[in-house]
Amino acid sequence: MSVKVLLPNAFQKHTNNVREIESTALNLPELVTEMESRFPALRQHLRGEDGQVRKFINFYVNEEDIRFLGNEKYAFQDGDEVLVIPSIAGG
């Protein structure tokens, strides 16, 4: 089982310009941990001082906000496309 993860431009400084990864993470917490181990430089930027993933970072699965799907409880399905968007735009 694997999911495709699309990373935003703002991450690229910390990911050696990698924009897309395949992941075998089963859920969001596993995916964040995997991203951190793959890109150690990203770790300190991904989490705030409280150790939580920063509130401005949004995750979407196949066009749906992961919070509508159960957030951390959502089990990734094979072939899911996960989109990471920091600080969404506004109207």
Next chain:
Amino acid sequence: MATFYELRCRECGKGYGNQPLSICDDCFSPLELDFDLDYARGRFTREAIAAGPASMWRYRALLPVADSYVPTTPAGFTPLMAAPRLAARIGARNLYLKNDAVCLPTLSFKDRVVAVALANAVSFGFDTVGCSSTGNLANAVAAGAARLGLKTYILVPSDLEPAKILNTQVYGATLVRIDGNYDHCNRLCSQIAERYNWGFVNVNLRPYYAEGSKTVGYEIAEQLGWRLPDNVVVPMAGGSLITKIRKAFKELVILGLVEDKPVKFFGAQATGCSPISTAVKAGADSIEPQRPNTIARSLAIGNPADGPHAIRVIRDSGGWAEDVSDIEIVSAIQELAETEGVFTETAGGVTTAVTARLYAHGRIHPDELTVSCITGNGLKTTDVLQGAYERHAAVRPRMTDFAAYLEERQAASLAASGAGAAYVG
């Protein structure tokens, strides 16, 4: 600072100079423009402003545009109107409307933000601009871009009101209907802006764009004779406008143009899309995104970018947020038109209905000077009034027929009031 303004991260404070960028690459928070207020002190004075044009550009010393920029549209400087008849209806005694239903060139407050965004699009060298929009922004970008000779790609939800679609296409813009809601459009825009070298007014130009909203605050203060109101009621979609009006008031205080005083900020949303008001009422600091379901499409943003900031502004000021149903929105549109002669779109219906409720619930005292911000024109959302008014049979062009028509009408009106009296009795 090389210029008198530059991008800075609102959370971690990292500076970025001036470039088409909206996100901090250290903490991924939104960037905002930081102004050198000491530099502005000698330029942003009551006298200099009074000598400026009758448009938002009279405040350009605190807008992020180059000194050499020549504005192409007279956006802003809309009327601030006393609203005594609406006030009497809702239990207020000192109520004003900030009427951006007549903001030029496209009849919504978005003309202000777009004016600043496109000025920067030109200075950054973009030949193509775009936005995701719930309608008003689409109109404003399309018109502004036409005037500057820029190409446009505008993404809108597929269920947008026909008038807003037409009012975008007429300017020659490329309008892309997206099979989804505003939040879907928005997300796609973020990806498009990363792929193509285009200036998206609410993505990579967003920090510049957002500063245009400050002019609503400057105008309110100037039109009140350089003083701040007690309360402001502001509609909330992405949540930016309410935060920028506060920023404008703070700048005016710092620069000595108005006396400092506490101003309460009140936010207005439709119940069918109320992530910010829900958070305020629950005492929460963060936003739970919602799937929008309301006729107030111009406010239908389920995941508002400036939501957390708006919550802080409201709470710190001692204000509040409310949300109203679609039925209340339509009634409020009619009530505002009937009492003050101002025809607003659904967002203005939201603001008016929320304003009424804030008085009814005692959150605003009747004597306090309160400004209700009307942000768009009713001609854009006439579909919500479909069927609201009867169409009577045509009267023949003869005096006797007209007299008969009048008699019939007066009798009907008498019967209706008689029925009302009987009911009351």
